[in-house]
Amino acid sequence: MAEKRVEVEYLTRVEGEGSLHITIEGDQVKELYINVFESPRLFEAFMVGRRFDEVHRIASRICGICCVAHQITALRAIEKALGVEVSEQTKKLRELLALSGLIQSHALHFFFLGLPDLVGHESLISMASEYPDVAKYGLFLKKVGNDLTELLGGRPTHPVTTVVGGFTKLPKQQSLQEFKKVLEEAKGYLEKTAEFVSKLEIPQFSRQCEHVALWAENHYAVNEGRLRSTEGLDIPEDDYPANIEEWHEVHSNAKHTRVVGRDELLVGPLARVNISFDALSSFAKEVANTLGFKPVDYNPHSQHLARIIELAQFIDQSIDIIDELKLKDEKPVEPEPRAGEGIAVTEAPRGILYHHYRLNRMGFVEWANVTTPTVHNVHAAEKDLLQLVPKIANKPVEEIQRACEELIRTYDFCLSCSVHLTKLP
Amino acid sequence: MAKPKVAIFKFASCGGCQLQLLNIEDKLLDIIGAIDIVYFPMGKSENLEGPYDVGLVEGAITCAEEIERIKKVRASCRILVALGACACYGGIQSSRNWMPQRELEPKVYEHWEALSSTKCFGIDEYVPVDLHLHGCPVDREELLEVIKGLLMGTRAYLRPHSVCMECKLRENECLFLKGIPCMGPVARAGCGAVCPSNGAPCSACRGPANDANVESFVESLKEMGIPDEQIARMFRRDASTAKPFAKVVSMYG
Amino acid sequence: MAFVLPKSELRRVIDELSKDYRVFRPVAKGSEFVFDEEGEPAMDYDTTILPPKKAFLPPEETMFTFKRETFHVEEVTDEKPVAVVGIHPCDLRALHLLDKVFTGEFVDPYYMRRRQSGFVVAINCVKPCEHGFCTSFDAGPGAKEGYDLLLTDLGDKYLVEVGSDRGKSFVDRLGLDSASSADVEKAKELVEEAARSMARRIDTHGLVELLRMRIEHQHWAELEARCLSCGLCNVVCPTCYCYNVVDKLDLGLNEGARIRTWDSCLLLEFAEVALGGNFRRERSARIRQRILHKLLHFVDQYGEFGCVGCGRCVKYCIKKIDPVEIVEVLRGGA
Structure with missing residues (x-):
């Protein structure tokens, strides 16, 4: 029987370096794997021996796009290991900081990496001439995220004000108030984006799998919450290691995760919107309505829509926090070095992010483990492809390839993040 | 004057320095108007082969394949710019250079025997570099100055002092x-x-x-x-x- | 001609000046002080991080903008003149020295305009600062000239002395009461007392001749090992005047601006010329340049010492490299 091979040597419009390999015989997939060929950086190894106050700055360098999420997750895990309780103000500011990172990353992915697929362009650069307004919305929304990160963190990428126990420098209340105007303006652009996207054709493809996200009572969980899933998982973050395990599939180079006793999981914007739809702001629900989105949605392409819905949510949530904040001058809590272990799970732009550290009595890292959203999602994406490819196996290779690439891009993989965990067979 | 053909390459890094280019939101469309980004896998799907006028290289060299690849990149670029701390000095992962690979690799990789990971260096350990743009991440203003310098054929003034x-x-x-x-x-x-x-x-x-x-x-x-x-x-x-x-x-x- | 200003009225002075000027005043920044255009004046400050020369010679200044295609050049001028309130006598004397540099043989129009239109309210030092040695150069703790108004802290009020016509008309506008002779006398005593308690001093007697003989001295090599050549001493110096000039263009390479920024002779690249040539490659040569320029070459060129003894260079130096100490060592041996 004739064999078809789909070989994507370098997945484009994806952060990091990965490739896709599919061998098809008739309408059967003989082999399929996503390979991450990012070079090994060995983060968990060189984090060992660093002091508690350096860890979040090093973790930040795992990923330039979701650096904020890595910082906050590392800080929370380290603080738990040290028994440091931060103030309510710090928690609020960290949530605002996390939201800024989420806005930036979602705007980057949706407009720069994802949307070109939906409108038949190879990049935002080429798209900008046909849809200058949409490009403008995208740049504006991305800048909103970056500017807010800069306002709180000193700069957009690898912010500098975060420390164990709090912040080295606080923003001015007035600057935050003024920023609200920008956020309000962003809502207008978001409405227009939703209208634009509602007219686009989203590939119809559905595959039910376990969606996992952080959940909190009456709140759209970002930095803290319980882990919940569409299959009934409901656990505190400390139970993550007992409930989500790593495993290896023979045909793949990447490390995978699954829910213990079940199978692969999907994390990220779609999982979050599905699990916490009720907690969305009324504006975010309106945007969902414009986009024709209804939970629970199992189409991976709806991840694009979920990002727009979440952009609306994150902007509203940022405005709420700014309204609530009455900033007072606060110094970071001074930690006492001690032995301990800490686990933190947060919602990074691409889904749940797990950091786990063990410190010795001097407060130095003895052991570190990080599992990123992309590691969680790689297997779900492969399973999607396994279901998709037989249905389109009779089409020309280029078409199969494009469909597969487009599906992979809905996941917004961050391969730099995942690489330090890649295991070779 | 034809727009310079620019390629953006990624080696071992977090992606944050390439991202700085996209983070110049206010001027991004002007930049795209001034230079021709022909190779940029993170940002676009149609990527042309070299030769290129300018190569911006992000990331460190941490394995045998990358040594080979950076040499090819060098050969394809008239001007090669090391973009950020990883490309200039190896970046954060160079901090592992004081530990033996045999101790490091098993901490992360079960099947460490299959790795070709090396000690970590900036790209100029292996190839000549025309311009170093420092920082983790690079500064957006400096990146703009470098782009303008490339357009004018001059060397941007980058503060070398403390x-x-x-x-x-x-x-x-x-x-x-x-x-x-x-x-x-x-x-x-x-x-x-x-x-x-x-x-x-x-x-x-x-x-x-x-x-x-x-x-x-x-x-x-x-x-x-x-x-x-x-x-x-x-x-x-x-x-x-x-x-x-x-x-x-x-x-x- | 002297008046009194209740301390509670200081705010009124600043408000009144703000009508016509951008008013720089010392304000607290953490445990330090800076001259700023906003904030509550902290008149009992010891010293500021940057000297008030920044009001007249900004750390970064756009001199003009240009269009390459049309050769159109447009000079950038300030909208409002500057006033400095609370300038110490040492920094005031530094302005007098900068005047020699920028308004003498070669006129710098940017600096000159700001100085001519500027307003200066000085304040005498009644308690000596930790690192200063102003008495060495007759630069403090009392101001002698170069101010529009001069304040002295008398406890609950300031003595206000008038140094110019502009100062006089401003005092008239404020409607201040005349000072008593007792007030004038008290101010004089306070300044004299402050002068007596100044612990640090450079002996300037025969210094110029001595330094000429100390150009080759082992101490410069000792300083080479110590100095970080970070350039910080130049940045905080009230009499340093070297600047770098760069052009910044837009991405279209048509419109641009010519910008000058403070420079520093401690930096390796300062004396670098084409093809990598460098007149002061050794750190010792650069340290010597800074010290000798202040204490020897400035005298040769302008007839006065180029240091005012404000003490900032030693206060902010991580290695505590101190002109007072250097001169002592150079005097001490061959």
Whole structure:
């Protein structure tokens, strides 16, 4: 029987370096794997021996796009290991900081990496001439995220004000108030984006799998919450290691995760919107309505829509926090070095992010483990492809390839993040 | 004048330096108007093969395949720019260079025998580099200046002196004099002293300043009561392969 | 001609000046002080991080903008003149020295305009600062000239002395009461007392001749090992005047601006010329340049010492490299 091979040597419009390999015989997939060929950086190894106050700055360098999420997750895990309780103000500011990172990353992915697929362009650069307004919305929304990160963190990428126990420098209340105007303006652009996207054709493809996200009572969980899933998982973050395990599939180079006793999981914007739809702001629900989105949605392409819905949510949530904040001058809590272990799970732009550290009595890292959203999602994406490819196996290779690439891009993989965990067979 | 053909390459890194280009939101469309980005896998799907006028390289060299690849990249670019701390000095992952690979690899990889991971260096360990743009991440303003320099055929003015200069110009309270070990006096500027301006000590991500007097600085750290192991850790960060820094790490680590 | 200003009225002075000027005043920044255009004046400050020369010679200044295609050049001028309130006598004398540099043989129009239109309210030092040695150069703690108004802290009020017509008309506008002779006398005593308690001093007697003989001295090499060449001493110096000039263009390479920024002779690249040539490659040569320029070459060129003893260079130096100490060592031996 004739064999078809789909070989994507370098997945484009994806952060990091990965490739896709599919061998098809008739309408059967003989082999399929996503390979991450990012070079090994060995983060968990060189984090060992660093002091508690350096860890979040090093973790930040795992990923330039979701650096904020890595910082906050590392800080929370380290603080738990040290028994440091931060103030309510710090928690609020960290949530605002996390939201800024989420806005930036979602705007980057949706407009720069994802949307070109939906409108038949190879990049935002080429798209900008046909849809200058949409490009403008995208740049504006991305800048909103970056500017807010800069306002709180000193700069957009690898912010500098975060420390164990709090912040080295606080923003001015007035600057935050003024920023609200920008956020309000962003809502207008978001409405227009939703209208634009509602007219686009989203590939119809559905595959039910376990969606996992952080959940909190009456709140759209970002930095803290319980882990919940569409299959009934409901656990505190400390139970993550007992409930989500790593495993290896023979045909793949990447490390995978699954829910213990079940199978692969999907994390990220779609999982979050599905699990916490009720907690969305009324504006975010309106945007969902414009986009024709209804939970629970199992189409991976709806991840694009979920990002727009979440952009609306994150902007509203940022405005709420700014309204609530009455900033007072606060110094970071001074930690006492001690032995301990800490686990933190947060919602990074691409889904749940797990950091786990063990410190010795001097407060130095003895052991570190990080599992990123992309590691969680790689297997779900492969399973999607396994279901998709037989249905389109009779089409020309280029078409199969494009469909597969487009599906992979809905996941917004961050391969730099995942690489330090890649295991070779 | 034809628009220069620009390629953006990624090696071992976090992607944050390429991202800075996209983070210049206000001028991004102007940049695209001025240069022709023909190879940029993170940002576009149609990527042309070389030769290129300018190659911006992000990331460090950490395995055998990358040594091969950076040489090909060098051969395809008329001007090669090292973009950020990883490409200039190996970045944060170069801090592992003081541990044997045989101890490092099994901490992360079960099947470490299949790895071809090497000690980690900036790209100019292997190929000649025409311009170093420092920082973790690179500064957007400096990146713009470099792009303009490339358009004009001139070398952009990138501040080669200490971070202290920029820090004082911003009238920050000196962290070092307050007893906080800050690398400002020996670190290269250009970042606008962003860390000390936000109350955080400089970590010298841009490597050593022009004529940095590292020995004298280390003396001051010792007088401050900083233990040797911490001195070694301070220099073993984003630019640990820079010669004056590497010397301190080897001496105190 | 002297008046009194209740301390509670200081705010009124600043408000009144703000009508016509951008008013720089010392304000607290953490445990330090800076001259700023906003904030509550902290008149009992010891010293500021950057000297008040920044009001007249900004750390970064756009001199003009240009269009390459049309060769159109447009000079950038300030909208409002500057006033400095609370300038110490040492920094005031530094302005007098900068005047020699920028308004003498070679006129710098940017600096000159700001000085001519500027307003200066000085304040005498009644308690000596930790690092200063102003008496060495007759630069403090009392101001002698160069001010529009001069304040002296008398406890609950300031003595206000008038140094110019502009100062006089401003005092008239404020409607201040005349000072008593007792007030004038008290101010004089306070300044004299402050002068007596100044612990640090450079002996300037025969200094110029001595330094000429100390150009080759082992101490410069000792300083080479110590100095970090971070350039910080230049940045905080009230009499340093070197600047760098760069052009910044837009991405279209048509419109641009010529910008000058403070420079520093301690930096390796300062004396670098084409093809990598460098007149002061050794750190020792650069340290010597800074010290000798202040204490020897400035005298040769302008007939006065180029240091005012404000003490900032030693206060902010991590290695505590101190002109007072250097001169002592150079005097001490061959």
